Amino acid sequence: MNVGVNSARLNLRLEGWRSRLLLMVLVGSFAGLVGRAAWLQGFHAGFLQQKGDERYSRVIEMPASRGIIRDRNGQPLAISTPSESLWASREDIEFTAEQERHLAGLLHMDVRELGQRLKGGHGNFVYLKRQVAPEVAQQVMALKISGLFQQHGFHRAYPKGDETAHLVGFTDADDRGQEGVELAFQSSLGGMAGARRVIKDRAGHVIEDVESIRVPRPGKDVTLSVDARIQHLAYRELRNAVTVNKAKAGSIVVLDTRTGEVLALANYPDYDPNNREHLSGAQLRNRAITDTFEPGSTMKPFTIATALEAGKVTPNTLVPTGGGQMSIGSNVIRDTHPAAELTVAQVIQHSSNVGAARIALSLPAETMWNMFTDVGFGQTPKLGFPGEAGGRVRPYRTWKPIEQATMAYGNGISVSLVQLARAYTIFADGGKLKPLSLTRVATPPAGRQVISAQTAREVTDMLELVVKPEGTAPAAQVRGYRVAGKTGTAHKVIGGRYTNRYVASFVGFAPASAPRLLIAVMIDEPSGASYYGGLVAAPAFSTLMGGALRLLGVPPDDPGSSAFSVPATGTTSSEDT
16 A cells, blocks of 8 residues: 555656646747747847738839830831730649630630640740730730730831841740840840839739839830831842742842942841741841841952052053953963953943952052052941951961952952952042941941042043943943942852852942942842843842932033933843853
């Protein structure tokens, strides 16, 4: 019995000890909680407030409107219009089969594609469609689908469509410039997005606008040097020239000779920047700026100008042309129209390869190289345009006699059409090389003197002979105006070898007495009745130049003249290749 009593007392003592221990633990825990709460409330109130705000407070980006791109006369070439983006929370979206069917129809996708977009990918956030018209977005939101939201933004629109596609370029879904002026002027056109703090409910709907954190800053407008009227004519004539001559592609550049402003720039094939589905890389290439080619006989005026400046020849100097044939080692240079001798002016008029080669070989290689680089060959034209090509001019120390001879008529050197057009400004502006500009110029730049005014005048007189009936480009004549220009026809180099494919070109300016416009035309791989520059590129030049001069109200300097008619089969004289 005593043992039983002692055991009971022992058990009671043990149970009392346990209860006291439990009480101490509970009191200590409660004290810890009170202390922690006091510490957080006293010293970390900001931290708690932040965590609370994160439950319902959100910062929403406020997109900035992109700047307008205008032509020199204020016509809009690129504008921003309101658009919506529709996005969903994969975890929260819920809809009935009927809602799903309606949603897919409004977004122009089938139900299967919609389902794949919602299930595939990573993360909870997914865009269902970007740049949706506001009225369509309104219809989508009217479906009352839980977990589906809209985001306000802007969509880029291009009123001139394919006419200005390669010039203006386009933006991506986030409204960032991807090509053309849109990319070149991204920093000023893009602006800066704003932000505002809002309160959202559990479903993600904004129930209160709390504050504006940053006001959106709209992008700045850009006024280009381009004249939309001349751009329209240039695009039309280029498309016609490429189509009629069954060519692979083509480009046109129009410059104001007084200011160096680019008044038009067009390429074909083209694309519609408003609808860029199913595009190929060839359609996107701005060939006038990014592509290079051997210029052929359009280089001869620079060779002649070099010799005139060096005092080696005058316009009337007789050049022996050996019956239209000249041998340099194992290589033979030929003319299309053989002659025993020609004056320097006739070398240009009849586009004699032999004559140009003989004149070139009378000059030091360094002298020729200096002329080529002084007019910008081998260097980017510095338009600020993405992808500008610099072309290629090899160092003169490596030139062999045959290479110097062939460069005299445009083989073994590569240029872009913009480079070639700019180089010709030395003949159109008294020997001065003009810097080019894509934006409107308030004060015409002085330019850099490359050759003397006398040499420029003498070469211009020779270039006027080219468009006479005895020259290589009577089809370049413009009724009422004196025209100066030069044809070019060159074999294409593919894989390091010359092929029987051609590049036909013409560069000229008018009125020749007081030049106002300079136009360069390049047609790539014509495969119609002819491939000569005088028959393929010159007609497009003539129509465009005549229309542009009349649009600008430039008075005729030869009112009694009439344009020379060229038969469709092409029977005029042509330059050698």
